[in-house]
Amino acid sequence: MPIYKQYINGEWTDAVNGKTWDVINPATEESIATVPFGNDADCRNAIEAAQEGFKVWSKTNAFDRAVILKKASALMVERLQEYAKTTVLESGKPLAEAIGEWRVSANFFEWYAEEGKRHGGRIVTANRNNKRMSVIHQPLGVVGAITAWNFPAYNPARCWAAALGAGCAVVAKASEYTPLTAMNLVQCLHEAGLPKGVMNLVNGQADSVGKEMLENPLIRKISFTGSTRVGKILMDGASKTNTRLALELGGNAPVLVFPDVDVKKVAEESVGAKLRNAGQVCISPQRYIVHESIADEFIKRASIRMKNIKVGFGLDQGVEMGPMINQNQRTNLEKLLVQAQEKGADVVVGGTRGEFKSGYFHLPTLIQNATIDNPIFKQEIFGPIMPVTRFSTLEEALHLANATEYGLASYVWTNNLKTSILVSEQLEFGLVGVNEWYPQAFEAPFGGWKQSGLGYECGEEGLLEYTEKKLISIGIA
Numbered sequence: 001m002p003i004y005k006q007y008i009n010g011e012w013t014d015a016v017n018g019k020t021w022d023v024i025n026p027a028t029e030e031s032i033a034t035v036p037f038g039n040d041a042d043c044r045n046a047i048e049a050a051q052e053g054f055k056v057w058s059k060t061n062a063f064d065r066a067v068i069l070k071k072a073s074a075l076m077v078e079r080l081q082e083y084a085k086t087t088v089l090e091s092g093k094p095l096a097e098a099i100g101e102w103r104v105s106a107n108f109f110e111w112y113a114e115e116g117k118r119h120g121g122r123i124v125t126a127n128r129n130n131k132r133m134s135v136i137h138q139p140l141g142v143v144g145a146i147t148a149w150n151f152p153a154y155n156p157a158r159c160w161a162a163a164l165g166a167g168c169a170v171v172a173k174a175s176e177y178t179p180l181t182a183m184n185l186v187q188c189l190h191e192a193g194l195p196k197g198v199m200n201l202v203n204g205q206a207d208s209v210g211k212e213m214l215e216n217p218l219i220r221k222i223s224f225t226g227s228t229r230v231g232k233i234l235m236d237g238a239s240k241t242n243t244r245l246a247l248e249l250g251g252n253a254p255v256l257v258f259p260d261v262d263v264k265k266v267a268e269e270s271v272g273a274k275l276r277n278a279g280q281v282c283i284s285p286q287r288y289i290v291h292e293s294i295a296d297e298f299i300k301r302a303s304i305r306m307k308n309i310k311v312g313f314g315l316d317q318g319v320e321m322g323p324m325i326n327q328n329q330r331t332n333l334e335k336l337l338v339q340a341q342e343k344g345a346d347v348v349v350g351g352t353r354g355e356f357k358s359g360y361f362h363l364p365t366l367i368q369n370a371t372i373d374n375p376i377f378k379q380e381i382f383g384p385i386m387p388v389t390r391f392s393t394l395e396e397a398l399h400l401a402n403a404t405e406y407g408l409a410s411y412v413w414t415n416n417l418k419t420s421i422l423v424s425e426q427l428e429f430g431l432v433g434v435n436e437w438y439p440q441a442f443e444a445p446f447g448g449w450k451q452s453g454l455g456y457e458c459g460e461e462g463l464l465e466y467t468e469k470k471l472i473s474i475g476i477a
Contacts, residue, residue: 016045246465
């Protein structure tokens with residue numbers, strides 16, 4: 001049976017202060033579980049346990065660590081359907097999306113189980129014969145991991161698997177809106193035989209837990225997925241303690257659609273990509289910048305597809321989009337939509353909450369005439385609104401695409417090889433998807449430019465982010 005509590009030093013625990021938190025189903029607004037809700041005291045206990053766990057785990061052979069991580073991965077696959085349904089209940093996303101998320105999460109643990117075996121270091125050729133040099137990679141220490149609600153399995157797995165694969169111990173805080181999924185991840189690691197103290201999970205007040213992670217000298221690094229605003233707060237705090245940071249922050253992904261594509265196909269696929277997790281995705285395609293010669297046809301085809309999207313409870317048959325995560329997120333989206341219209345944007349499809357009597361639903365919305373000075377062009381939407389802006393020249397398209405403080409993901413749709421190369425090399429984003437909607441993989445680096453983050457996750461780069469590099473230089477008399 002699932003255990004929905006905090007996990008500290010190998011034990012499932014309640015909060016030190018005895019407080020609890022009701023987990024709400026965003027599709028029904030009903031409580032589905034009650035979990036502990038602690039603060040810095042729980043985090044401090046977890047950090048101290050992690051420091052002891054690190055002493056054991058860092059000295060465990062990488063091949064032995066791999067056995068445990070692979071077993072945890074296998075348990076996730078075995079319980080895929082059960083865990084995915086829990087993720088639907090607390091996040092609102094459709095079941096198919098939750099199943100896919102859990103598959104990828106399991107893959108992370110499988111990948112880093114193997115990757116941890118391959119990064120012992122290298123021999124450096126010295127500039128004289130009486131000297132031998134080598135560089136070794138050693139685990140960093142205790143890592144604090146703060147992850148977001150939009151991908152409650154994927155976000156933690158991406159961080160935890162890399163840190164554990166490198167030999168670090170982890171103190172994690174998942175979002176209080178989606179803690180059950182994180183607890184299921186921990187259950188698998190616990191049953192796989194992870195030594196006590198190596199993995200710890202607290203649930204509680206974000207500011208209190210984050211402050212403890214920043215100020216506790218035992219924390220060597222904090223990995224954070226969330227807003228740019230909170231990321232800047234962490235950067236300010238880390239400057240005082242020299243705590244290393246990995247930040248995956250906001251995004252404002254442009255989609256450049258050139259006139260040589262199959263307009264109907266790209267327009268219809270654009271809707272599905274935009275509405276994944278109700279648009280609540282950091283790399284969500286956001287600003288659709290479409291060539292003026294095909295813009296009307298693009299809008300027409302996208303509108304038809306959007307009107308036929310089935311919105312509802314993620315466990316119901318055929319549902320393609322669920323609710324937003326909470327009332328606050330929906331309210332912010334509605335305010336942004338009003339501002340967009342005040343600045344001249346026009347609603348083509350949607351624009352309302354629909355006829356739902358409960359749940360944080362907002363209908364899929366398509367708007368046009370979103371100019372470069374429109375708030376919905378400049379700000380991260382993080383919801384099911386798809387704005388379309390026209391362009392006439394390649395230079396204008398690039399200018400519109402790069403006119404943002406963010407630099408996480410970007411997308412290019414063209415059948416012209418020259419255009420794809422030229423544009424992808426000039427886009428100021430860490431990820432570029434050319435004729436695809438998912439420019440990320442557990443085996444490839446993931447990171448943002450500008451105000452979209454610091455550091456990299458995934459791939460070999462993701463593992464090395466959790467290591468220290470040490471030069472060993474030996475003189476030979």
